Amino acid sequence: DAGVIQSPRHEVTEMGQEVTLRCKPISGHNSLFWYRQTMMRGLELLIYFNNNVPIDDSGMPEDRFSAKMPNASFSTLKIQPSEPRDSAVYFCASSLLSSAYNEQFFGPGTRLTVL
Amino acid sequence: AQTVTQSQPEMSVQEAETVTLSCTYDTSENNYYLFWYKQPPSRQMILVIRQEAYKQQNATENRFSVNFQKAAKSFSLKISDSQLGDTAMYFCAFMKPSSGGGADGLTFGKGTHLIIQP
Numbered sequence: 001d002a003g004v005i006q007s008p009r010h011e012v013t014e015m016g017q018e019v020t021l022r023c024k025p026i027s028g029h030n031s032l033f034w035y036r037q038t039m040m041r042g043l044e045l046l047i048y049f050n051n052n053v054p055i056d057d058s059g060m061p062e063d064r065f066s067a068k069m070p071n072a073s074f075s076t077l078k079i080q081p082s083e084p085r086d087s088a089v090y091f092c093a094s095s096l097l098s099s100a101y102n103e104q105f106f107g108p109g110t111r112l113t114v115l
Numbered sequence: 116a117q118t119v120t121q122s123q124p125e126m127s128v129q130e131a132e133t134v135t136l137s138c139t140y141d142t143s144e145n146n147y148y149l150f151w152y153k154q155p156p157s158r159q160m161i162l163v164i165r166q167e168a169y170k171q172q173n174a175t176e177n178r179f180s181v182n183f184q185k186a187a188k189s190f191s192l193k194i195s196d197s198q199l200g201d202t203a204m205y206f207c208a209f210m211k212p213s214s215g216g217g218a219d220g221l222t223f224g225k226g227t228h229l230i231i232q233p
Binding site (some may be wrong): 033 | 148150157158159160162165166206209210213218219220221222223224225226
């Protein structure tokens, strides 16, 4: 079975440009999470969705960040305009709401570099 | 808000030895979940072991086991017969059930870099 799919795996862009990160959760999963990993701040939850509805976006750092989940099989995280401090690895994870541990399965991550 | 603390930034042991990684957390919740994730250089996050707070029995998965002390809010990971492939970052994580069903996102510690020496 396919795991969580993220694209692109690597993204290099210049400051001020728009960046869109994409995630396809595991088929049948109905919770989706976006995390960011940096050396300074570690792994942080940005936002998560249940049944395509955003539940908690308190981790989204600024208005420059936005996330959408138009359907059960696709989500995007957009940064506009991007800044060098946004450079990080962005992970998407999915889980099944009814599962015993609500175990989250992570994608391979997108390494974003903003020059 | 929950916090997770991993006090050992880096540890190094010889192959075949046993190593224990420490994790403490702070919460006012009574029911929650605890996890250990492994992140090798490939950066893929891999679930190692999990524990529900209301289960007193410590979880085990092959060479991996935990020592869960709810009153002390401690959740350490023991790796027995360590192998070169265990070299990775290890993250302790906390998750509480969501009021609307399912669970909230994970709160991670800063991680412990474990190095297994040949």
